[in-house]
Amino acid sequence: MRILQTMTQTSDKREWWRGATIYQVYPRSFLDTTGNGIGDLPGITRRLGYIRDLGVDAIWLSPFFKSPMRDFGYDVSDFCDVDPLFGTLRDFDELLSAADKLGLRIIIDQVYSHSSTDHAWFMESASDRANARADWYVWADPRDDGKEPNNWQSIFGGPSWSWSDSRQQYYLHNFLSEQPDLNLHNEEVRQALFDVARFWLDRGVKGFRLDALHCLMHDPELRDNPDRMEIPANAHKPYHRQEHVFDHAHPDVPAFLEHIRKLTDEYDGIFTVAEVGTWKPLPLMREYTQPRRLNSAYGFDFLAAPKLDATEFRKAVEAWPNGPDRGWPSWAFSNHDAPRVATRWGGSSPGDDRTRLIALLQFSLRGNVFLYQGEELGLAQAEIPFERLVDPEAIASWPHTMGRDGARTPMPWNKGEKNAGFSTAEPWLPIDSTHVPRAVNQQADDPDSVLSFFRRVVQFRKQNPALVTGDLVFLPSPSDTLLFLRTNGKQRVLCAFNLSDSTREFDVEAPHGFDIGLAVGRLTMNSGDRQFSIASGGGFIAPQRST
Numbered sequence: 001m002r003i004l005q006t007m008t009q010t011s012d013k014r015e016w017w018r019g020a021t022i023y024q025v026y027p028r029s030f031l032d033t034t035g036n037g038i039g040d041l042p043g044i045t046r047r048l049g050y051i052r053d054l055g056v057d058a059i060w061l062s063p064f065f066k067s068p069m070r071d072f073g074y075d076v077s078d079f080c081d082v083d084p085l086f087g088t089l090r091d092f093d094e095l096l097s098a099a100d101k102l103g104l105r106i107i108i109d110q111v112y113s114h115s116s117t118d119h120a121w122f123m124e125s126a127s128d129r130a131n132a133r134a135d136w137y138v139w140a141d142p143r144d145d146g147k148e149p150n151n152w153q154s155i156f157g158g159p160s161w162s163w164s165d166s167r168q169q170y171y172l173h174n175f176l177s178e179q180p181d182l183n184l185h186n187e188e189v190r191q192a193l194f195d196v197a198r199f200w201l202d203r204g205v206k207g208f209r210l211d212a213l214h215c216l217m218h219d220p221e222l223r224d225n226p227d228r229m230e231i232p233a234n235a236h237k238p239y240h241r242q243e244h245v246f247d248h249a250h251p252d253v254p255a256f257l258e259h260i261r262k263l264t265d266e267y268d269g270i271f272t273v274a275e276v277g278t279w280k281p282l283p284l285m286r287e288y289t290q291p292r293r294l295n296s297a298y299g300f301d302f303l304a305a306p307k308l309d310a311t312e313f314r315k316a317v318e319a320w321p322n323g324p325d326r327g328w329p330s331w332a333f334s335n336h337d338a339p340r341v342a343t344r345w346g347g348s349s350p351g352d353d354r355t356r357l358i359a360l361l362q363f364s365l366r367g368n369v370f371l372y373q374g375e376e377l378g379l380a381q382a383e384i385p386f387e388r389l390v391d392p393e394a395i396a397s398w399p400h401t402m403g404r405d406g407a408r409t410p411m412p413w414n415k416g417e418k419n420a421g422f423s424t425a426e427p428w429l430p431i432d433s434t435h436v437p438r439a440v441n442q443q444a445d446d447p448d449s450v451l452s453f454f455r456r457v458v459q460f461r462k463q464n465p466a467l468v469t470g471d472l473v474f475l476p477s478p479s480d481t482l483l484f485l486r487t488n489g490k491q492r493v494l495c496a497f498n499l500s501d502s503t504r505e506f507d508v509e510a511p512h513g514f515d516i517g518l519a520v521g522r523l524t525m526n527s528g529d530r531q532f533s534i535a536s537g538g539g540f541i542a543p544q545r546s547t
Helices: 041-046 048-054 089-101 120-127 187-203 253-264 282-288 310-318 352-362 392-397 450-462 465-469
Strands: 021-025 058-061 078-082 105-110 161-164 169-172 207-210 271-275 296-298 328-332 368-372 471-474 481-487 492-498 504-507 518-520 523-525 531-534 539-543
Touching: 021 048, 021 450, 041 048, 041 089, 048 089, 048 450, 058 207, 078 089, 078 187, 089 105, 089 187, 105 187, 105 271, 187 253, 207 253, 253 271, 253 282, 282 296, 310 471, 310 481, 352 450, 352 492, 352 518, 352 539, 450 465, 450 518, 465 481, 465 492, 481 504, 492 531
Parallel strands: 021 058, 021 368, 058 105, 105 207, 207 271, 271 296, 296 328, 328 368
Antiparallel strands: 161 169, 471 481, 481 492, 492 539, 504 531, 518 539, 523 531
């Protein structure tokens, strides 16, 4: 093999989202322009040039809708307005316009499974049992002993039911008690949510990330969930001890998704991706991405993985086989709901090379890449003392998990400025001191920085069509390694990664040889390009040499 000096450039006709790189922005923590310690929409607009320079195709915005912020925006009180903390609808329209001029598409969250208790819909529904929206949420009478209607458990802890004095009934909530579940078995509710989707599509958004789709519909008979036969070691909540047969993944969900797809197809180039956060997400991910449903889905295979294990990694990737009827996967290694991958997968020798290897691995996969803000800087999970925690899930789970606050701390923009250039005021979450030396202004012009490596790998993927839309086939390789080909009929790209603690020897059929495009760690190539070795923690992506 030899080092590739020029990268293949090919244009192909495809949906823009297939194989795209999508950058997730958590608005509260991106950039504050008002001096209140909280990021906002104008802050995102101001930094669009930075995002463009990463080379990504689109931006996914976490919720910015009107909300009491008990779950930091996922408890929506108005689905069609911007919370004043983040700005105004005009600010959002200006963001859309500015992004469009830079060739960036905007994708937003849609939270259809629940609302806030402060939403006008819920306040009317809770007022009595005879109002026009009485059936817009999931209400149930107590059992004969006065207890909750069944044994369902909230993801955030405790029963999934809370009492309403005004209705003398319980209401269902899969998350906080302030996040009541909408009743999507009700046609009026479904139509209201379709109207929400149209509101944002008409403004110009190019896609939706649909939150917690597994929680979208419940069993109308309210049957008890069975006990879970296989309880994971980290099961610290009653929720983890049940098989969620009746409170999740109702069989009517796919029909709802088909209506969403029909609606989005009325617009040009809309991308839809499902979040499926169940213990065994694959069957639902396949079901939700069947033809005429959603474009893609992602689960927590990698977001919840405590370490980078070659066997488990291969198993997750092979679960999305090639084929037009198999759906199209999306891969996230970090996001606002999971501890940062640099910490979880740091291995026995964490550092920038490990971060580069993880990036190289993610961008070599078949599917879309979701890149969470700060990942491109190599940020580790921030250390947040208990007294500074604000996330209800982090507080409830402390100290059993790392929580979500440590992945949500502000972006470090400029070393040397107050609060690393994020805000002139005290940030809503503290900035970890280890993040400041990794600020954007410390990395942007350094060709050897983690940020520069991410920029190269994003461009390299774009310029090699087999990496964007090609099939993926695993090849035999030593234990604790990954070896696979990406192929699209015109190009073959060899991808090799050594996740073991020692050097590994590889043997590959390579009649024309491969040119290494991007590499991490020490590589040794033998004659004929057939045999090579990779030191521990190393890897490469190599397009096949032209015949």
